[in-house]
Amino acid sequence: MAKKLARKSIVKKAVAAVRNRTKPATRSAGSRGGRRAPTPTASRKTAGRGKYVYFFGNGKADGDRSMKDLLGGKGSGLAEMTRAGLPVPAGFTISTEACTLYYQEGRKVPAVVDGQMIENLRQLEKAAGAKLGDVKNPLLVSVRSGAKFSMPGMMDTILNLGLNDETVEGLKARTNNGRFAYDSYRRFIQMFGNVVLEIPKDVFEHRFDEIKKARGAAMDTDLDEAGLREVVQKYKEVVRAKSGKPFPQDPVEQLRGARDAVFRSWNNARAIEYRRIYEIPDAIGTAVNVQAMVFGNMGDRSATGVGFTRNPATGANEFYGEFLINAQGEDVVSGVRTPQPINELEHVLPKAYKELRAITSRLEKHYKDIQDFEFTIQDDRLYMLQTRNGKRTGYAAVMIATDLVAEKLISPKDAVLQVDPESVSQLLAPVFDPKAWKALGVTTKGLPASPGAASGQAVFTADDAVEWTRKGKSVILVRKETVPDDIHGMFVAQGILTATGGMTSHAAVVGRQMGKPSVVGAGALEISETAKTCKVNGQTIREGDFVSFDGLTGEVKIGQVATKPSEILQVISGELKAEQSDVYQRFERLLSWSDKYRRLGIRANADQPDQAETAYQFGARGIGLCRTEHMFFGEGRIPIVQRMILADNERDRRAALNELLPLQRADFYGVFKAMHGEAVTIRTIDPPLHEFLPKREDLMVEIARMEERGTKGNALDEKHALLRRVEQLHEFNPMLGHRGVRLGVTYPEITEMQTRAIIEAACQLAKEGTKCVPEIMIPLVGHVKELRDQKTIVDRVAKDVMKEQGVKITYLVGTMIEIPRGAVTADEIALEAQFFSFGTNDLTQLTFGFSRDDIGKFLGSYQDKKILDKDPFATIDTVGVGQLVTMGVQKGRAARPDLKVGICGEHGGDPSSIHFFEKAGLDYVSCSPYRIPVARLAAAQAALSVKVGD
Numbered sequence: 001m002a003k004k005l006a007r008k009s010i011v012k013k014a015v016a017a018v019r020n021r022t023k024p025a026t027r028s029a030g031s032r033g034g035r036r037a038p039t040p041t042a043s044r045k046t047a048g049r050g051k052y053v054y055f056f057g058n059g060k061a062d063g064d065r066s067m068k069d070l071l072g073g074k075g076s077g078l079a080e081m082t083r084a085g086l087p088v089p090a091g092f093t094i095s096t097e098a099c100t101l102y103y104q105e106g107r108k109v110p111a112v113v114d115g116q117m118i119e120n121l122r123q124l125e126k127a128a129g130a131k132l133g134d135v136k137n138p139l140l141v142s143v144r145s146g147a148k149f150s151m152p153g154m155m156d157t158i159l160n161l162g163l164n165d166e167t168v169e170g171l172k173a174r175t176n177n178g179r180f181a182y183d184s185y186r187r188f189i190q191m192f193g194n195v196v197l198e199i200p201k202d203v204f205e206h207r208f209d210e211i212k213k214a215r216g217a218a219m220d221t222d223l224d225e226a227g228l229r230e231v232v233q234k235y236k237e238v239v240r241a242k243s244g245k246p247f248p249q250d251p252v253e254q255l256r257g258a259r260d261a262v263f264r265s266w267n268n269a270r271a272i273e274y275r276r277i278y279e280i281p282d283a284i285g286t287a288v289n290v291q292a293m294v295f296g297n298m299g300d301r302s303a304t305g306v307g308f309t310r311n312p313a314t315g316a317n318e319f320y321g322e323f324l325i326n327a328q329g330e331d332v333v334s335g336v337r338t339p340q341p342i343n344e345l346e347h348v349l350p351k352a353y354k355e356l357r358a359i360t361s362r363l364e365k366h367y368k369d370i371q372d373f374e375f376t377i378q379d380d381r382l383y384m385l386q387t388r389n390g391k392r393t394g395y396a397a398v399m400i401a402t403d404l405v406a407e408k409l410i411s412p413k414d415a416v417l418q419v420d421p422e423s424v425s426q427l428l429a430p431v432f433d434p435k436a437w438k439a440l441g442v443t444t445k446g447l448p449a450s451p452g453a454a455s456g457q458a459v460f461t462a463d464d465a466v467e468w469t470r471k472g473k474s475v476i477l478v479r480k481e482t483v484p485d486d487i488h489g490m491f492v493a494q495g496i497l498t499a500t501g502g503m504t505s506h507a508a509v510v511g512r513q514m515g516k517p518s519v520v521g522a523g524a525l526e527i528s529e530t531a532k533t534c535k536v537n538g539q540t541i542r543e544g545d546f547v548s549f550d551g552l553t554g555e556v557k558i559g560q561v562a563t564k565p566s567e568i569l570q571v572i573s574g575e576l577k578a579e580q581s582d583v584y585q586r587f588e589r590l591l592s593w594s595d596k597y598r599r600l601g602i603r604a605n606a607d608q609p610d611q612a613e614t615a616y617q618f619g620a621r622g623i624g625l626c627r628t629e630h631m632f633f634g635e636g637r638i639p640i641v642q643r644m645i646l647a648d649n650e651r652d653r654r655a656a657l658n659e660l661l662p663l664q665r666a667d668f669y670g671v672f673k674a675m676h677g678e679a680v681t682i683r684t685i686d687p688p689l690h691e692f693l694p695k696r697e698d699l700m701v702e703i704a705r706m707e708e709r710g711t712k713g714n715a716l717d718e719k720h721a722l723l724r725r726v727e728q729l730h731e732f733n734p735m736l737g738h739r740g741v742r743l744g745v746t747y748p749e750i751t752e753m754q755t756r757a758i759i760e761a762a763c764q765l766a767k768e769g770t771k772c773v774p775e776i777m778i779p780l781v782g783h784v785k786e787l788r789d790q791k792t793i794v795d796r797v798a799k800d801v802m803k804e805q806g807v808k809i810t811y812l813v814g815t816m817i818e819i820p821r822g823a824v825t826a827d828e829i830a831l832e833a834q835f836f837s838f839g840t841n842d843l844t845q846l847t848f849g850f851s852r853d854d855i856g857k858f859l860g861s862y863q864d865k866k867i868l869d870k871d872p873f874a875t876i877d878t879v880g881v882g883q884l885v886t887m888g889v890q891k892g893r894a895a896r897p898d899l900k901v902g903i904c905g906e907h908g909g910d911p912s913s914i915h916f917f918e919k920a921g922l923d924y925v926s927c928s929p930y931r932i933p934v935a936r937l938a939a940a941q942a943a944l945s946v947k948v949g950d
């Protein structure tokens with residue numbers, strides 16, 4: 001039982017990510033800002049309402065589904081199910097506001113909250129027809145944590161609270177079942193001992209195992225009443241020894257202790273870490289649910305289980321889940337006993353099964369989404385204990401949303417809002433090359449917990465996973481089972497492979513949520529964490545050996561298998577026909593719905609014709625950033641570029657530029673053509689020139705070697721000349737040095753050549769009858785006069801070229817806004833610029849004064865200390881950098897109402913940044929080709945949930 005309840009480990013959204021370093025989906029914008037300490041010191045009003053406890057029972061509830069903030073997800077679900085007349089054991093929810101108060105009062109529950117709790121307890125006793133602590137007829141309750149977003153790392157649920165040495169006898173007498181009464185009591189002591197008194201679980205487990213062994217019991221259920229009495233006795237001794245006090249016999253004291261432990265657990269290290277990764281605000285706090293117990297451990301007509309209304313891994317419309325006969329709570333997910341697939345319940349307890357199916361379909365229709373539910377059957381009677389929208393893989397998210405639309409349960413608009421944007425990027429994840437995969441024998445099989453092809457080197461601890469990944473290796477995290485403490489390792493691994501656990505185990509749930517291929521419960525794996533080896537069917541896998549598995553089938557193989565582009569990519573690249581791919585069609589359907597709702601245009605950052613073509617296929621309509629310098633690195637070009645740089649007079653420089661001209665022209669021609677007439681923004685040369693030259697140190701070594709060998713003459717002289725020029729070009733701060741527009745100002749002939757290449761390519765296309773709209777973008781402008789200088793050159797050359805070619809084409813000249821001064825004087829700059837594109841990478845760098853190449857050294861500490869929530873280079877800092885964006889847009893448009901405004905920094909593909917750009921009223925976002933689908937969906941969600949100018 002050493003495992004955390006796995007199902008806690010699903011966060012609000014299914015989180016997806018494709019490439020190696022997955023990044024969890026960002027919670028939509030708006031939930032951030034203003035938090036300091038990891039305590040729920042809410043800015044929220046707390047005292048106003050005065051109601052801290054909400055009752056549910058007998059068809060009535062104080063709360064409902066809209067009250068997740070106050071009651072947590074679990075509490076609001078219990079209230080809503082109660083209102084719908086479903087069989088839910090009565091109880092009450094102590095609100096998240098009470099949690100806030102608890103922290104405000106220095107970790108004490110105020111009297112007003114405690115008073116309301118006791119009042120509600122009395123009401124619960126009436127509803128349940130039993131009393132807490134009543135020896136003859138004891139009420140037993142569960143105490144369950146529940147925040148707005150479900151979170152692992154919080155406290156385990158405590159079941160059977162209210163039992164003591166006397167009530168346990170009462171329970172025995174009432175049920176005529178001593179085994180059941182003592183089984184419940186031993187569970188309670190262990191849970192309470194662990195959660196409230198913080199005694200490690202294994203101390204209890206050792207005692208339990210000893211007694212089982214001594215009595216020859218293989219399974220927990222093999223212990224009889226006498227055995228369980230002995231366990232209870234030993235457990236009480238453990239409590240006394242470890243906590244210094246006897247096990248508390250007063251049920252109200254037990255209840256208060258459990259309640260406070262829930263509040264306390266909000267701030268344990270695991271919970272804090274989890275919130276950090278998933279960007280859940282610290283301030284929201286948790287609710288506490290106290291609920292009358294029902295018993296799945298009352299015998300063979302009792303059971304407990306969990307399930308989903310559809311398959312959360314594949315999205316298939318099939319009833320999905322697991323149950324255990326004669327068991328309670330944790331048993332299903334703890335791996336002590338192997339649960340049965342839920343369909344078998346139909347044969348074992350048909351009446352309860354039928355009812356469960358009916359109720360869960362009703363819940364799905366009610367919530368209009370796949371439901372993840374928990375239930376208990378006591379003596380053939382079904383009770384619902386939880387329901388919530390189910391977490392799912394990105395793959396399943398797209399399947400389910402398109403199915404729900406086809407079933408007319410939701411509208412296309414709902415579907416667009418339902419799917420996490422990161423999900424569509426998960427669909428682009430690689431698959432195995434089927435031939436290479438087949439060629440390798442199956443070593444073993446586990447449960448297919450989360451789809452995707454994974455191949456990498458085996459590591460056996462989460463820390464090793466992080467370390468190996470840091471060294472650039474791709475790893476598979478191989479564990480007996482995972483626990484919430486492993487989350488950092490799971491996060492970086494290519495895939496997760498475990499020996500124990502079911503489809504709802506921690507590894508399975510977290511794997512799905514991260515969009516990480518996972519195979520769990522591969523029972524043949526004998527893992528030694530200390531030896532860092534794993535034996536399987538006579539073979540040994542050592543640390544660093546390659547392992548591959550398929551998260552869709554559960555097959556595990558030893559060896560490395562090449563992965564292959566996903567079906568979507570195969571369609572995009574033309575290898576597969578769209579009609580042959582169901583998943584592609586659904587993907588495209590969802591994205592075309594998105595296109596109907598979005599306002600923002602979507603462009604791509606692409607420098608090469610093939611990238612541009614891919615981006616176009618993904619739905620980009622236009623290029624927001626074509627970095628011309630990337631073209632300089634093409635084959636055979638560097639020597640020409642170097643000659644241009646090394647020239648110490650204009651004539652030589654022009655000669656080199658003349659060689660570059662046809663090459664650039666051909667590049668532009670290709671990119672224009674791939675964009676099928678959509679606008680293409682081309683940035684003139686941006687980086688400092690020394691980036692194109694060899695490193696000073698390398699040159700010095702080379703020269704020294706040549707001299708040593710006695711080399712003389714031309715070759716050596718050339719190297720010396722090169723070194724001198726490199727030294728001349730050396731800058732103390734190249735990022736702030738001679739780059740961007742400054743190069744164009746000092747070497748106008750570079751701008752001339754680039755303009756000529758662009759306009760000539762456009763003219764050529766015009767002659768061929770293909771439309772194209774070049775937008776020439778001058779980078780790093782901070783002063784209007786810089787732009788004016790360059791614009792004069794561009795216009796002059798463009799005019800010349802058009803005259804030579806006898807063709808007239810439309811082009812725009814604009815600038816990047818990436819220097820704070822540019823944003824601040826946007827009104828002046830807009831007098832010259834026909835468009836702006838926010839270069840948010842440099843703008844972030846220059847606004848914070850953080851070097852984007854060096855932020856890694858301190859970002860971690862900044863996040864630990866809550867100075868920054870997120871990496872500002874990944875998600876835009878709306879407060880500071882964002883203000884410059886908003887100012888730039890407003891001032892720019894004030895001066896030139898038809899100014900076109902976009903963004904081409906990394907933030908263009910980040911969903912929560914896209915929300916911000918929607919509000920800022922930009923015309924388009926531009927991002928890398930593979931992020932285009934994410935951006936399309938995120939832009940639609942932004943348009944549906946925020947307004948321009950908010």
Ligand code: ADP
Binds near residue numbers: 159
């Ligand atoms: P988690 O958030 O980890 O899922 P829960 O509070 O839902 O934790 O509790 C876990 C399990 O404990 C439930 O699925 C159920 O089996 C059992 N449980 C909780 N409350 C009750 C109750 N009132 N009666 C019977 N079983 C309960």
Ligand code: MG
Binds near residue numbers: 007374386
């Ligand atoms: Mg639960």
Ligand code: MG
Binds near residue numbers: 779780818839841842
């Ligand atoms: Mg820049």
